[in-house]
Amino acid sequence: STLGASAAEKGGRYFGAAIAAGRLGDSTYVNILNREFNSVTAENEMKWSSTEPQRGSFNYTSANRIVNHALGQGMKIRGHTLLWHGQQPGWAQGLSGSDLRNAAINHVTQVATYFRGKIHSWDVVNEAFADGGSGGRRDSNLQRTGNDWIEAAFRAARAADPGAKLCYNDYNTDGINAKSTGIYNMVRDFKSRGVPIDCVGFQSHLGGSISGDYQANLQRFADLGVDVQITELDVAQGSNQANIYAAVTRACLAVSRCNGITVWGIRDSDSWRTGENPLLFDSSGNKKAAYTSTLNAL
Numbered sequence: 001s002t003l004g005a006s007a008a009e010k011g012g013r014y015f016g017a018a019i020a021a022g023r024l025g026d027s028t029y030v031n032i033l034n035r036e037f038n039s040v041t042a043e044n045e046m047k048w049s050s051t052e053p054q055r056g057s058f059n060y061t062s063a064n065r066i067v068n069h070a071l072g073q074g075m076k077i078r079g080h081t082l083l084w085h086g087q088q089p090g091w092a093q094g095l096s097g098s099d100l101r102n103a104a105i106n107h108v109t110q111v112a113t114y115f116r117g118k119i120h121s122w123d124v125v126n127e128a129f130a131d132g133g134s135g136g137r138r139d140s141n142l143q144r145t146g147n148d149w150i151e152a153a154f155r156a157a158r159a160a161d162p163g164a165k166l167c168y169n170d171y172n173t174d175g176i177n178a179k180s181t182g183i184y185n186m187v188r189d190f191k192s193r194g195v196p197i198d199c200v201g202f203q204s205h206l207g208g209s210i211s212g213d214y215q216a217n218l219q220r221f222a223d224l225g226v227d228v229q230i231t232e233l234d235v236a237q238g239s240n241q242a243n244i245y246a247a248v249t250r251a252c253l254a255v256s257r258c259n260g261i262t263v264w265g266i267r268d269s270d271s272w273r274t275g276e277n278p279l280l281f282d283s284s285g286n287k288k289a290a291y292t293s294t295l296n297a298l
């Protein structure tokens with residue numbers, strides 16, 4: 001079997017990969033992608049700096065290479081990401097206050113409208129919470145426009161693409177801790193006030209261990225009435241890599257509202273974590289032990 005086919009047999013889940021438009025001419029890469037995965041995320045091509053490099057001037061050329069490939073293969077598409085403190089175009093980095101707020105909401109509306117009907121799940125907001133023990137928001141230009149910027153983004157995304165699941169996505173949320181609890185409290189508040197939110201993404205950029213309450217953390221979010229997704233999984237190479245991939249996979253399958261898993265790249269040589277060899281295929285495209293343990297867990 002394959003990762004995607006096995007996940008699909010488990011209640012219609014998906015198994016996806018982050019991909020780069022610039023690698024779609026690499027036949028080894030594309031062969032693995034088409035064989036193993038039934039969902040994709042654009043690794044960079046849907047970020048603000050890519051889609052709106054000048055204010056009000058949108059460019060979807062690279063994103064569309066990924067979208068067209070995915071649609072041609074019948075793959076789901078995760079949209080990543082509408083608003084984030086990272087990879088903003090220079091013009092947005094220079095804005096503040098209501099000018100930035102208006103530009104940000106316009107960006108959400110324009111991009112979500114452009115891709116309407118094609119996106120399975122949008123990461124509407126990425127990485128808005130602080131690391132460490134505060135459980136509060138991260139300081140950013142977006143946060144300084146007012147604490148309601150996240151809900152404003154979700155409302156704009158819902159209006160633009162009512163068929164997409166709308167997710168909040170973050171890292172260091174892979175267990176019950178102050179950061180994940182801060183997000184949990186935001187989601188609970190959104191649900192109680194009718195702010196549209198459908199899912200929470202757990203990036204899961206992992207090192208040599210997995211939190212003992214990884215599954216319990218997914219479950220507590222699911223119990224709020226949102227789906228959960230593993231959105232950017234990669235695990236540092238080491239003696240435990242295969243076991244950690246399997247444990248994440250089993251945790252997702254054990255939570256009925258866990259829709260799917262996305263790994264953040266295909267081969268180790270495609271990874272943003274240079275030198276960590278954190279993916280399921282080696283640099284030649286061969287299946288690693290982590291691939292086999294993941295497939296066996298599905």
Ligand code: XIL
Binds near residue numbers: 043044126203232272
């Ligand atoms: C990373 C990409 O993989 C890199 O190519 C890029 O240089 C920086 O961004 N969290 C996220 C992703 O939400 O968008 C990041 O992707 C990895 C961390």
